[in-house]
Amino acid sequence: MKKWNELPKDIQCNEVKKYYDLLQTQKGSLLCKRIFDILAAGVLLVLVSPVLLVLGIWIKLDSAGPVIFQQVRITTYGKEFKIFKFRTMVNNADRMGTQVTTKGDARVTAAGKFLRKSRLDELPQLFNILKGEMTFVGTRPEVPKYVKHYTAEMKATLLLPAGVTSRASIEYKDEERLLENAKDADEVYINQVLPEKMKYNLQAIEEFSFLGDIKTMFDTVFAVLK
Numbered sequence: 001m002k003k004w005n006e007l008p009k010d011i012q013c014n015e016v017k018k019y020y021d022l023l024q025t026q027k028g029s030l031l032c033k034r035i036f037d038i039l040a041a042g043v044l045l046v047l048v049s050p051v052l053l054v055l056g057i058w059i060k061l062d063s064a065g066p067v068i069f070q071q072v073r074i075t076t077y078g079k080e081f082k083i084f085k086f087r088t089m090v091n092n093a094d095r096m097g098t099q100v101t102t103k104g105d106a107r108v109t110a111a112g113k114f115l116r117k118s119r120l121d122e123l124p125q126l127f128n129i130l131k132g133e134m135t136f137v138g139t140r141p142e143v144p145k146y147v148k149h150y151t152a153e154m155k156a157t158l159l160l161p162a163g164v165t166s167r168a169s170i171e172y173k174d175e176e177r178l179l180e181n182a183k184d185a186d187e188v189y190i191n192q193v194l195p196e197k198m199k200y201n202l203q204a205i206e207e208f209s210f211l212g213d214i215k216t217m218f219d220t221v222f223a224v225l226k
Contacts, residue, residue: 001023001024001027001030002077004017008077008078010078010155011078011156011158011159014152015151015152015153015155015156016152016153016155016156019156019159019202019205019206020156022205023205023208026208029208029209029210032210033135033137033210033213034132036136036213037129037130037136038130041126041129041130041136044126045130048123048126051120051123052124055086055111055115055120055123056086058111059086059087059109059115062109062110062111062112063090063109063110063111064091065087065090065091066087066091067086067087068085068086068087068124069084069085069086069087069088069089070082070083070084070085071083071085073141073142073143074142074158074162075133075134075141075158075161075162076158076159076160076161076162077158077159078147078155078158080144081128081133081134081141083133083134083141084124084125085121085122085124085125086121087109087112088108088111088112088113088115088121089105089107089109089112090107090109119220119224122165125164129164133161133162134162135160135162135164136164136165136213136217137163137164137166137204138157138160138161138163138164138166139160139168140163140165140166140168141162141163146189146190146194149190153198153202154198154201156205157201157202160205165217166201166216167201167204167216168197168198168201169220170219171197172196172197173223173224
């Protein structure tokens with residue numbers, strides 16, 4: 001982690017400082033976390049490479065557009081990066097509506113429905129993990145327009161890399177249903193869903209441990225299978 005006075009000025013606030021101090025006591029766990037990320041992501045990429053190929057062909061045959069969807073998200077210290085996901089919506093879907101997905105969203109393709117439900121659309125993020133832009137367990141990366149609505153305390157989640165999964169992801173795995181009947185999905189997400197998810201994310205920082213991350217990964221697998 002960077003020294004406190006090296007952090008972006010908007011993160012250097014009292015609300016974030018208490019989380020920063022807690023993480024400073026977990027340097028060993030943070031090192032184990034990064035080593036695990038590199039080793040696990042590398043091994044998984046080799047093992048699932050045939051699956052990546054098959055899914056890529058299916059996506060290409062299912063609808064027009066690129067196999068990989070790239071979108072600007074926010075990670076450690078507020079840095080922007082391009083997240084990699086298998087495309088689950090029609091091409092240029094982000095220009096056709098909100099940046100959150102609601103249940104029954106007409107932009108989702110046939111292949112996309114399966115990929116989203118099984119979370120296989122997240123597999124390309126293994127490359128983001130190797131690059132150090134993401135980690136296996138951490139706050140899901142938001143698009144810049146939503147990060148602008150973070151409270152001072154919420155910015156504490158930017159002390160660590162964005163994650164593929166988290167306790168909030170498990171608890172809100174049916175997020176699309178919550179936004180199903182919203183007249184303004186963006187407004188509901190910003191004012192209702194995001195604050196609730198952040199309670200889990202901030203608690204995860206308070207209780208952070210490497211073994212806790214491993215447990216969250218297993219819990220995610222069980223939640224998807226369930």
